[in-house]
Amino acid sequence: MLRAIVTDIEGTTSSLSFVHEVLFAYAARHLPAFVRAQGQAPQVRRLLEGARQAAGGGLDDAGLVEVLLGWMREDRKVGPLKALQGLLWERGYREGHFQGHVYEDAARRLGEWNARGLRLYVYSSGSVHAQMLLFRHTAHGDLTPLFRGYFDTGIGGKKEPESYAAIARELGLPGGEILFLSDVRAELDAAAASGLRTACVMRGEGPEVDPGPHPVVRSFDDLAV
Known part of the structure; x- marks a missing residue:
């Protein structure tokens, strides 16, 4: 029996272009100031x-900003960087510079699954703060009440099987009762290695990936949940 769904954000519930062309670009423009x-x-x-410690120390703030901007361009999953981005995005959402993008099918189906009693969670490399901001400020309204919890890389890297085992322990459920949704093969492989069910969400926005053994869906409407 399926009891819980854990979803990625970028490329899964939300557009890749929104994350890279809106959120990342906004953070890069405003970080120095x-x-x-x-x-x-x-x-x-x-x-x-x-x-500064992650960068090896020895940098003043101006030099550190240049390192942080480089990490943004490389989409490095560095905890302090993600948290700083979250603070910048909070201002952007609050001041109405953008709304969190969530696909219509994702917003609708998440609402349906929540109403049916399925437990919904988010697992993203972005900070928990940034995740909640995105889902709070969408064109579909505040979606945060749909979720029971949020996970970021504080629980482990998204390509590491132990991260998914830790999530299953946090949820108090066996892996076979949890479905993980992502558009990244290595993340799905790691989740499956820990016994979770998986589905590869391929929305056609970026290059097609090899889904391997994972079932493929083009939208949340294709999920037989």
């Missing part, structure tokens, strides 16, 4: 120090 203005605030200072 944000660090100059807010760099001494305790929360921001902690994140900058964490990023």
